[in-house]
Amino acid sequence: MEHFVECLGASGEVGRSAFLLQSDKRIMNDYGIKVFDESGLPKYPVHSQIKPEVMILSHGHLDHCGSLPLLYRDSKIQWYGTPPTKDIADILWQDSMKIMGEDIPYEPTHYRKALRQWKPMLYGQTMQIGETQVKTYDAGHIAGSAMVEYDFKDKIFLYTGDFKGEDTYMQKAAKPVKDVDVLMIESTYAKKEHPKRMETEYNFMDEVEMTVEEGGTVLLPAFALGRTQELISIIREHNSEIPVYVDGMGRAITDVYLKYPQYIRDINKFRKDVRSVRMIRSNDDRRNATREPSIIITSAGMMNGGPVLTYLMNLNPKSKIMFTGYCVEGTNGWKLQKHGFVTIDEQDMKVDLPVRYYDFSAHAGRSDILNFIKSANPQKIILVHGDKTQEFAKELVEDFGFDAVAPMIGDRVPIF
Ligand SMILES: [Zn+2]
Ligand SMILES: [Zn+2]
Structure with a gap:
């Protein structure tokens, strides 16, 4: 055969x-x-x-x-x-x-x-x-x-x-x-070649902390699976104070990660990190999240749908949008990084906020x-x-x- x-x-x-x-x-x-x-x-x-x-x-x-x-x-x-x-x-x-x-x-x-x-x-x-x-x-x-x-x-x-x-x-x-x-x-x-991980982490956290200190929100459009959990841990590794909110499907996936401790490298750290962030469960939570300088981790990672678009509309002018994953050409995440706009309900909307990319592949x-x-x-x-x-x-x-x-x-x- x-x-x-x-x-x-x-x-x-x-x-x-x-x-x-x-x-x-x-x-x-x-x-x-x-x-x-x-x-x-x-x-x-x-x-x-x-x-x-x-x-x-x-x-x-x-x-x-x-x-x-x-x-x-x-x-x-x-x-x-x-x-x-x-x-x-x-x-x-x-x-x-x-x-x-x-x-x-x-x-x-x-x-x-x-x-x-x-x-x-x-x-x-x-x-x-x-x-x-x-x-x-x-x-x-x-x-x-x-x-x-x-x-x-x-x-x-x-x-x-x-x-x-x-x-x-x-x-x-x-x-x-x-x-x-x-x-x-x-x-x-x-x-x-990916850039050096630790260097990326430090640069990323410097920019996050600066933005929050100046009164802005850091919006992190993130894949619900893997990236959301990794970002929670990166942030908490370097800073235990900044308020972090997690929204979208990343919450449900985080529960799966917690359910299978043997599949996580350091489950004790991850449990502690997850306890320190706030899971968004309602529209009221969403409104509150953008009222104080904070970090919001939310799906979709490529901004094609999900709560990330709601947040985008409510950011104050001191805020930044930081991508940490790849965006396929044609998606909102790609358009925002390349051309400074997103398309919602077939309407192109210009976004006047700084947009960054950090490689956490x-x-x-x-x-x-x-x-x-x-x-x-x-x-x-x-x-x-x-x-x-x-x-x-x-x-x-x-x-x-x-x-x-x-x-x-x-x-x-x-x-x-
Ligand atoms: Zn994969
Ligand atoms: Zn794959």
């Missing part, structure tokens, strides 16, 4: 990760959605002739889990994910149905079916799927994020999912994995990716989840002597 990976998304792009591994079993790795596409419409994994027999979810971000309920329209395969991943996916699916309504091609029945078919997967534990042994490692990206290793006929295939190669407050760095035969690796920042930077590859020392590298995969493949082949490919969507990459 031929063994291969079929790339159904996130190939030559970021978004809608979906990779079907054919060993003796047909194993779907992730089944995500691309929420923001140039077409203006969400994108789903492309259709495959092959029906998966089982599914493994690396982590709870929508670009990895967002289309999973689609698999439950006409089948009911089991899927595996760590316990936090399952809780996170549950929250994000519900939110997607609420926001996208009829535009999302699955219904509450598929969502409920999907939840019932979940089986827990734990770091370090080996599972047997047919003749294929599956083992997962902490990917250091968000709570519950996993790298998935397949051992089939004594060959090792490793899918990194999204990973981070350095410690954050929330997660421990992913450990290098040795002796991999085929490595399928995310390459979001393969061509970009949860993805491995260029040297982390290179170090990971060198340690794994694979026979073959499959580059996914990046928009410069072709360039990076060329570099790995010509400058580092690896066999590397950058598949496009729909491609089948033979393995072993």
Whole structure:
């Protein structure tokens, strides 16, 4: 039998990760959605002739889990994910149905079916799927994020999912994995080095403190999953006084993080930090939050919806908007950073406040990716989840002597 990976998304792009591994079993790795596409419409994994027999979810971000309920329209395969991943996916699916309504091609029945078919997967534990042994490692990206290793006929295939190669407050760095035969690796920042973390933290906090001292509000549009929790911890690491408010879906995700202490690097610090911030629960809370100089952490991270837009309208002139995550072209966050306006209800609105960007990415930077590859020392590298995969493949082949490919969507990459 031929063994291969079929790339159904996130190939030559970021978004809608979906990779079907054919060993003796047909194993779907992730089944995500691309929420923001140039077409203006969400994108789903492309259709495959092959029906998966089982599914493994690396982590709870929508670009990895967002289309999973689609698999439950006409089948009911089991899927595996760590316990936090399952809780996170549950929250994000519900939110997607609420926001996208009829535009999302699955219904509450598929969502409920999907939840019932979940089986827990734990770091370090080996599972047997047919003749294929599956083992997962902490990917250091968000709570519950996993790298998935397949051992089939004594060959090792490793899918990194999204990973981070350095410690954050929330997660421990992913450990290098040795002796991999085929490595399928995310390459979001393969061509970009992140600035030094501590330096970024200090610069960020200087600007935050200055803004608040001068009587302004610091508005932090933040991804609900991972970034909101990390920002709470960064701020409290450096300053225990400034009032911090947390709004949007980040509250529910924070509860998931607290529910699974073994998935957080320093749960005692995080518990203490969370106790010191104020969770916004009503419109009155919202109004009060902008009345005193403070920090407001709220979704959506790219400002396409969520309470962040309400706050934006109520900031005093001494305030600042500080981004800490990537904004896709065309989103409000991108427009605000590039052109100083946002679009609300089809109206363009100019924003006359300083806008900043600090890189607190949860993805491995260029040297982390290179170090990971060198340690794994694979026979073959499959580059996914990046928009410069072709360039990076060329570099790995010509400058580092690896066999590397950058598949496009729909491609089948033979393995072993
Ligand atoms: Zn992710
Ligand atoms: Zn991703």
